Amino acid sequence: xxxxxxxxxxxxxxxxxxxxxxxxxxxxxxxxxxxxxxxxxxxxxxxxxxxxxxxxxxxxxxxxxxxxxxxxxxxxxxxxxxxxxxxxxxxxxxxxxxxxxxxxxxxxxxxxxxxxxxxxxxxxxxxxxxxxxxxxxxxxxxxxxxxxxxxxxxxxxxxxxxxxxxxxxxxxxxxxxxxxxxxxxxxxxxxxxxxxxxxxxxxxxxxxxxxxxxxxxxxxxxxxxxxxxxxxxxxxxxxxxxxxxxxxxxxxxxxxxxxxxxxxxxxxxxxxxxxxxxxxxxxxxxxxxxxxxxxxxxxxxxxxxxxxxxxxxxxxxxxxxxxxxxxxxxxxxxxxxxxxxxxxxxxxxxxxxxxxxxxxxxxxxxxxxxxxxxxxxxxxxxxxxxxxxxxxxxxxxxxxxxxxxxxxxxxxxxxxxxxxxxxxxxxxxxxxxxxxxxxxxxxxxxxxxxxxxxxxxxxxxxxxxxxxxxxxxxxxxxxxxxxxxxxxxxxxxxxxxxxxxxxxxxxxxxxxxxxxxxxxxxxxxxxxxxxxxxxxxxxxxxxxxxxxxxxxxxxxxxxxxxxxxxxxxxxxxxxxxxxxxxxxxxxxxxxxxxxxxxxxxxxxxxxxxxxxxxxxxxxxxxxxxxxxxxxxxxxxxxxxxxxxxxxxxxxxxxxxxxxxxxxxxx
Amino acid sequence: xxxxxxxxxxxxxxxxxxxxxxxxxxxxxxxxxxxxxxxxxxxxxxxxxxxxxxxxxxxxxxxxxxxxxxxxxxxxxxxxxxxxxxxxxxxxxxxxxxxxxxxxxxxxxxxxxxxxxxxxxxxxxxxxxxxxxxxxxxxxxxxxxxxxxxxxxxxxxxxxxxxxxxxxxxxxxxxxxxxxxxxxxxxxxxxxxxxxxxxxxxxxxxxxxxxxxxxxxxxxxxxxxxxxxxxxxxxxxxxxxxxxxxxxx
Ligand SMILES: Cc1cc2nc3c(=O)[nH]c(=O)nc-3n(C[C@H](O)[C@H](O)[C@H](O)COP(=O)(O)OP(=O)(O)OC[C@H]3O[C@@H](n4cnc5c(N)ncnc54)[C@H](O)[C@@H]3O)c2cc1C
Ligand code: SF4
Ligand code: FES
Numbered sequence: 011x012x013x014x015x016x017x018x019x020x021x022x023x024x025x026x027x028x029x030x031x032x033x034x035x036x037x038x039x040x041x042x043x044x045x046x047x048x049x050x051x052x053x054x055x056x057x058x059x060x061x062x063x064x065x066x067x068x069x070x071x072x073x074x075x076x077x078x079x080x081x082x083x084x085x086x087x088x089x090x091x092x093x094x095x096x097x098x099x100x101x102x103x104x105x106x107x108x109x110x111x112x113x114x115x116x117x118x119x120x121x122x123x124x125x126x127x128x129x130x131x132x133x134x135x136x137x138x139x140x141x142x143x144x145x146x147x148x149x150x151x152x153x154x155x156x157x158x159x160x161x162x163x164x165x166x167x168x169x170x171x172x173x174x175x176x177x178x179x180x181x182x183x184x185x186x187x188x189x190x191x192x193x194x195x196x197x198x199x200x201x202x203x204x205x206x207x208x209x210x211x212x213x214x215x216x217x218x219x220x221x222x223x224x225x226x227x228x229x230x231x232x233x234x235x236x237x238x239x240x241x242x243x244x245x246x247x248x249x250x251x252x253x254x255x256x257x258x259x260x261x262x263x264x265x266x267x268x269x270x271x272x273x274x275x276x277x278x279x280x281x282x283x284x285x286x287x288x289x290x291x292x293x294x295x296x297x298x299x300x301x302x303x304x305x306x307x308x309x310x311x312x313x314x315x316x317x318x319x320x321x322x323x324x325x326x327x328x329x330x331x332x333x334x335x336x337x338x339x340x341x342x343x344x345x346x347x348x349x350x351x352x353x354x355x356x357x358x359x360x361x362x363x364x365x366x367x368x369x370x371x372x373x374x375x376x377x378x379x380x381x382x383x384x385x386x387x388x389x390x391x392x393x394x395x396x397x398x399x400x401x402x403x404x405x406x407x408x409x410x411x412x413x414x415x416x417x418x419x420x421x422x423x424x425x426x427x428x429x430x431x432x433x434x435x436x437x438x439x440x441x442x443x444x445x446x447x448x449x450x451x452x453x454x455x456x457x458x459x460x461x462x463x464x465x466x467x468x469x470x471x472x473x474x475x476x477x478x479x480x481x482x483x484x485x486x487x488x489x490x491x492x493x494x495x496x497x498x499x500x501x502x503x504x505x506x507x508x509x510x511x512x513x514x515x516x517x518x519x520x521x522x523x524x525x526x527x528x529x530x531x532x533x534x535x536x537x538x539x540x541x542x543x544x545x546x547x548x549x550x551x552x553x554x555x556x557x558x559x560x561x562x563x564x565x566x567x568x569x570x571x572x573x574x575x576x577x578x579x580x581x582x583x584x585x586x587x588x589x590x591x592x593x594x595x596x597x598x599x600x601x602x603x604x605x606x607x608x609x610x611x612x613x614x615x616x617x618x619x620x621x622x623x624x625x626x627x628x629x630x631x632x633x634x635x636x637x638x639x640x641x642x643x644x645x646x647x648x649x650x651x652x653x654x655x656x657x658x659x660x661x662x663x664x665x666x667x668x669x670x671x672x673x674x675x676x
Numbered sequence: 677x678x679x680x681x682x683x684x685x686x687x688x689x690x691x692x693x694x695x696x697x698x699x700x701x702x703x704x705x706x707x708x709x710x711x712x713x714x715x716x717x718x719x720x721x722x723x724x725x726x727x728x729x730x731x732x733x734x735x736x737x738x739x740x741x742x743x744x745x746x747x748x749x750x751x752x753x754x755x756x757x758x759x760x761x762x763x764x765x766x767x768x769x770x771x772x773x774x775x776x777x778x779x780x781x782x783x784x785x786x787x788x789x790x791x792x793x794x795x796x797x798x799x800x801x802x803x804x805x806x807x808x809x810x811x812x813x814x815x816x817x818x819x820x821x822x823x824x825x826x827x828x829x830x831x832x833x834x835x836x837x838x839x840x841x842x843x844x845x846x847x848x849x850x851x852x853x854x855x856x857x858x859x860x861x862x863x864x865x866x867x868x869x870x871x872x873x874x875x876x877x878x879x880x881x882x883x884x885x886x887x888x889x890x891x892x893x894x895x896x897x898x899x900x901x902x903x904x905x906x907x908x909x910x911x912x913x914x915x916x917x918x919x920x921x922x923x924x925x
Contacts, residue, residue, distance in 0.1 A: 061809040076730065077796050079836055080738045096816065132812070139812035141805045141859065141866045143829040150819025168829055174737055175832060182804035189800040197793060220785055249733040284703070288710050289734050418735070421760050422707075487809045536720045538713075582725050587688065588786040590728055591720070 013266075013646055013661035016448040017121030022667045023103075026125040029449075030492055034499035041066035044498055045229040045506065047214055049201045049256055051078030053173075053479060054462025055235030056180035057486025063187030065491055067498075070227055071184070071193050072216060074200040074251065074593075079181045082237055082249045083482060086173025087294045088157065089165035090479040092130040097154055101162040103127045108668060109160050110477060113346060114442070114470020115620035115636060116670045117269070119644070119663065121449055122467045129488040130480050134166055136487055140179040144168050157475040158295055158346050165476045170294060170414045176479055180486070199225070200593065201256050202524075204232060204263050204458060205517045211458035212507045213514060215521050219593065222586040224521060226514045228507035231457045231497055233490060234260060235482075238441040238463035240273070242601045242608065243553070244545025246438035247279060247292040253597040254604050257445050257464050265453045266646035266659060268446035268466035270604065271612035274473055274621050275554055276439035277303075277350035280422055281370035290437040291422055293373070293415055295475045298343045300378040300408065301432065303350070304332045305362035305371050315364045322364060322372050322431045333357055337631075341675040348472045348621050348634075349675060351436035355554045356632065358435075365433050374431035379404035436554060440478060442469045442621065443611075446646040446661070450493035451485060454646075457497055461485035466644070471620025525585050528595040533578035537594035540575045544568065544598070544605055552609050557625040561613040565606055572602045607647055607656055614658065617641040638670055677702050677763065680771040681715065683727055686784050693784065695773075704764035708751065709734060709741065711763055728787040734759040736900065739835030742842070743788055744775040749839035749898045757837065757900045777842035781849070781885045792838050794884040795852060801880035802873040803856045805866050818864050831859040833901045840895035840903070846887030851895040853877050854911035855903045861914055871918035878915055 018029040036044065044067050048059040051073040059071040075081060093106040106127040111118055134152070138144065144166050145153040154163040168175040187193040198219040205213040205228070213228035239254035240246040261267050278293045278301075306312045307329050314320040333353055335342045345353075354371050357363070364370050383404025387395040390403070405428050409416065419427050445453050445460040447467055452459050462482040469477065508514075551564035575598070583589040618627040618634035619641070627635040642663045649656040679700050686693030700718070702711040709731050716726035732740040736757040743758045745751035751761045766772065774788065782790040820828075832855070840851035857874050860866030866873075889908060896905045 057809075064808045075732070076740065076792060077836065079796075080732060080740050082733070082738075084738045085733045085735060094815070132810070134815045135812040136807075136809060138815040139805065139807045139865055141828075141832075141863050143825050143832050143859070143863065144815075146820055146822045146825040148822050150821050151816050168832075171737065171833065174835075175829070178832060182799065183807075183809070185796065185800040186804045186806060189802075195796075197796070220791075249738060251732050283705055286706055286710050286714055288707075288713055291735055418760075421756065421762065424705075424762070424764055491809065534721070536717060538717065580720065580723070582720060582723065588728060588789065591726060 011659045013446065013454070013644070013659050014448070015119050015121065015661055016450065017119065018449065022120065022124050025121055026128055033492060033496055036495050036499050036502065038066050040502040042068070044068065044501065045070065046231050046233060046494065047072070047227060047229040048233045048235060049214065050081065050235035050237065050462070050464070051075070051181070051184065052081035052083035052235060052237055052462060053177055053180055053482030054486045055081070056177065056184045057483050058233055058235060058461055058490045059193050060180060060183035060187050061487050061491040062494070063190070063192035066192070069187070069193040070196065070229065072196045072199045072201055072214070074198065074219060076198055078184055078195065078197070079178060081177060082252050083177045083479070084174045085249060086479055087170045087292065088296055089155065089167035089172045089476040090133070090176065090483070091157070091164050091474070091476045092134045092166060092480065093127055093164060094131055094134060096152060097163045099162045101164050105162065106130060106164065110468065110474060111470065111668050112673060113472055113474040115472050115673055116470065116638070116642070116665065117272070117619055117663065118468055118470030120665060120667055125489065126468050126481055126484050129484045132488055133480060133483045137176060137179050140183060142168065142175050142179040155296065158298070158344055160474065173479060176483065180483070201259070202521045202596065203259050203517045205513050206263055206455065207507065207511065207513045210456045213509065215517050217521070220588050222584070222589065224518055226509035226518055228509045228514070230501045230504060230507070231459065231494060233459040233461060233494070234445065234464055235461040235486065236464045238444070239601070239604060240438045240441050242544070242605050243438040243548045244542050245282060245287065245290050245549070247276060247290050250289060253601070255597050255600045257460070258600040258604055260445060260453065260455070260458060261649055263455065264648065264650050265455050265458060266446035266648050267443070267607060268644050268646045269443040269471070269611065270608045270647065271552065271615060272442035272471045272621050273438060274347060274440035274442060275351045275436045277347055277354060277436045278373060278434045279437035280419065281365050281433055281435035282367060291418065292437070292439065293419060293432065293434060295347070297373060297412060297415060298350070300411070301343065301373040301375050302332055302377055303334050303343055303354070303371055303373055304330045305357045305364060307331045309361050312362045312364055316366050316368065322374070323376070323429065331357070331362070338675045345675045346472065347475070352554055352623055354436055365435070370433045370435045372431040373434045375408055375427065376431065379408055379428070382407035440473055442466065442471060442473055446644070450496050451490055452493070452497060459490060459494060461490055471622055525592060525596070528579060528581045528592060529585055531576070531579045531581065533580045535578050535580060537579060537581065537591060537598045540571065540579065541594070541598045541601065543571055544601060547571070548605050548608070552612055555623055555625050556612045558613060561609045565609045568602060568606045568609065575599065575602060603649070603652055607649060610656060611645055611647065614645065615641060636672070677704060677766070677768045679711070679766065679769070682771060682773045683788070684775045685727070685787055688786055689783055702763045704762070706763045707734065707759060708745070708761040708763065709759050728789050730789050731759055736760040737835060739837040742777045742790065742837060742839070744777060744842060746773050749777060749842040750900050755900055755902055777838055779841045779847035779886070781847065782838060782841065792836070794886070795836050795838065795849070797884060798849065798853060798877050798880045799856065802869070802876035803860070805860060806869060820863060824862055828859050828862040831855045831862065831903065831907055834903050835901055837900065839898050839900060841886065843894040843898035844887065845892060845894070846890060848889045848895070849881050849886040850889040850908050850911065851899060851903055851905065853881050854907035857911045857914055858907040861910065870914055871921060874911055874914035875918045
């Protein structure tokens with residue numbers, strides 16, 4: 011089936027304004043009679059729940075966290091983009107739109123991305139008004155920095171804790187609506203199913219994670235803002251409890267999953283060090299402004315380092331390969347994430363890795379320390395500074411810029427990154443794929459909406475740094491409060507939905523049966539152990555390099571693992587109590603199905619684009635080879651019944667405003 | 677490294693709870709929570725119930741992890757949450773005592789998991805700026821000095837973990853409340869409602885059953901984010917001037 015994104019007609023720059031002013035409205039009186047469920051309290055969910063509460067809807071908001079403030083958005087470090095052009099460096103809505111489409115390797119929908127760029131400016135204003143303490147310049151104006159893949163400074167930030175500060179802003183607005191009685195908040199409640207009544211989303215089934223009780227909640231519309239699914243790889247930079255269950259349960263009720271194989275692998279993370287490891291830690295992209303990436307040229311040097319016989323700092327300059335600078339002289343260490351990650355893999359596959367597992371490269375600040383040290387000595391009028399003086403001065407500058415990251419690195423590794431170069435390796439970070447939505451952010455199920463990382467809409471095959479926070483808040487504050495009206499305007503005569511109806515009955519029973527199944531399974535292995543094994547398969551075959559052979563094999567391995575899971579899973583405790591193992595079991599079960607679909611999606615996408623690199627589709631120099639003739643579409647998978655093959659629907663991508671070109675960073 | 681663990685086990689909020697002893701083999705590269713993961717996998721493989729504990733980001737920012745380790749909230753290292761604590765700071769053969777955060781306002785839900793929703797209700801009482809979406813003027817309309825913004829940021833860096841409460845002999849939540857009051861009072865956008873905010877938040881704090889502040893400053897010492905007791909002084913100023921202006925009426 012061919013899908014339609016329902017993008018309004020007319021010139022690109024006028025679409026959103028015109029659409030907004032011609033959209034059917036819901037009167038204040040009617041809003042009071044309409045109930046909306048929002049699942050998730052990250053940037054997208056908290057912003058949406060607060061804004062819709064302000065508008066007058068009755069909002070019920072859910073999170074499995076113990077507080078809305080703990081959503082994974084809290085962990086975002088680097089910043090948030092907005093086309094404010096405060097730096098007067100030529101930024102504009104169009105340029106942000108263009109950078110995002112190009113950065114996404116021409117696999118995103120033009121209309122949505124332009125709207126995102128348009129509302130980006132309002133986000134910053136809104137956050138400032140809420141009291142978000144963005145970094146300021148001495149004159150009191152908002153400060154900016156630059157991020158990968160762009161040539162302007164448009165990233166707003168609050169030290170290395172931008173996500174935290176933005177989320178607290180949204181959480182505070184949400185708290186205000188809770189105190190005003192417009193939002194009812196349900197903490198420690200996990201959504202385990204969507205309820206459809208006559209084809210429309212009319213409610214959810216949740217489990218109270220403290221008491222274990224299953225509950226039915228009805229509404230006129232359901233909004234999912236449940237985050238990304240990077241944890242399908244087990245090891246990722248995501249928080250431990252991030253999962254796909256909410257989105258996946260929607261898929262099992264008929265929603266489409268779009269581009270599930272588009273995964274972002276972030277080049278600078280702390281390498282894996284042991285089998286017991288539970289997560290990977292991001293070292294912000296900003297480090298690549300000053301750090302130089304390299305590996306030893308000689309295989310024997312790499313070997314000696316791996317065995318602990320030599321240190322990185324002892325390798326002479328001539329024996330180092332600064333491979334990003336060598337391969338991409340124009341962008342050097344600042345190539346986009348997908349390119350930098352792949353290049354690290356290539357070097358490690360050739361045997362140049364510098365950690366015991368072989369999977370690690372250096373990010374070296376020695377040159378930056380020298381450079382800053384000399385400048386500082388000069389500006390402080392120190393004549394003939396000693397080597398030690400230069401180093402001390404330079405270190406102080408680096409510390410001021412990246413101190414908190416260096417500290418985090420040292421806490422985890424126990425090594426001092428000022429004296430020996432940082433060891434880094436790519437890690438799963440973000441998922442561009444997600445629930446398919448149209449221009450209104452509505453899925454193919456009427457009344458079911460998806461916002462933030464859990465939809466697929468804006469980043470194509472690769473997301474640019476600092477754009478996820480922007481999208482989450484755009485969706486939540488400035489898009490859904492309007493576009494949900496397109497559905498709800500026709501529902502003003504629909505009375506409150508009865509949770510005693512057969513649809514709710516059926517859904518609750520199905521959830522209960524599933525959970526009881528896990529509890530009484532009587533096997534031997536923990537959910538966690540299956541999750542780790544799934545992660546290994548995904549990383550090996552559906553990670554940085556993918557091939558038809560590998561993906562076909564992975565699909566079979568996952569199917570076998572799934573069979574073993576249902577035969578030998580062990581979940582301690584009961585359903586009627588606080589039971590984290592049961593929570594894990596439901597999440598891993600859904601990851602197993604998603605993982606299979608990701609492999610299938612990667613298999614059908616016969617091209618390399620953004621985060622999706624098919625070994626078969628590369629240039630002679632090993633660069634990604636896109637196929638704009640045959641593959642310029644969104645793949646939207648339906649998989650209601652997992653006993654049959656998933657069904658592939660396509661939404662053609664039409665570029666009316668941007669000339670599609672090869673991405674080059676040479 | 678071999679460790680002896682003495683861990684608080686409590687079936688649910690009603691159960692009285694007790695300590696149980698465990699042995700675990702860890703290595704110095706593991707984080708503290710990974711050491712507990714190892715223990716839990718062992719418990720599960722012998723069909724015993726694993727130890728419940730709260731955690732999520734495992735990088736010191738979400739405020740979900742807790743635990744009192746050898747008598748100290750978030751363990752022995754300064755400026756470090758439990759999830760950022762690594763086993764290299766423990767010794768071979770050491771006995772490690774692990775308990776939940778203890779406070780009347782933080783009831784234990786299970787084992788090491790406590791209910792900190794009282795903090796949410798304190799924020800709901802006034803820890804926000806009353807501005808609707810779409811009402812905001814341009815972000816640069818009101819300049820804010822770099823230093824003021826920096827100070828506000830430092831107060832806003834609180835992760836809402838509750839270690840300050842667990843550290844305080846009176847179970848006072850003053851550090852947490854003062855961090856929010858300071859964050860917003862320092863910024864022009866938050867100043868308008870500042871006095872009323874201080875009053876309502878302190879009122880809610882009392883309602884929730886947190887104790888009085890008697891300037892012991894154990895909270896500051898255990899706070900993983902270095903929130904300063906200077907904020908408590910600022911809260912007191914806001915609160916006192918609020919009481920004055922309300923009696924004047
Ligand atoms: C370490 C790290 C650093 C990052 N840094 C940046 C950055 O600098 N700039 C940038 O732009 N982006 C960054 N990102 C990406 C960005 O943080 C995320 O994409 C974004 O915050 C996602 O927001 P969200 O609102 O969509 O979802 P989340 O914040 O993940 O929130 C999901 C919410 O849904 C709830 N939920 C999920 N499932 C259920 C369920 N079944 N039932 C009930 N509730 C449920 C959760 O409890 C939570 O409240 C970073 C990501 C990571 C991992
Ligand atoms: S003030 Fe410190 S200890 Fe208290 S909740 Fe905030 S971060 Fe935790
Ligand atoms: S788990 Fe997030 S702060 Fe410790």
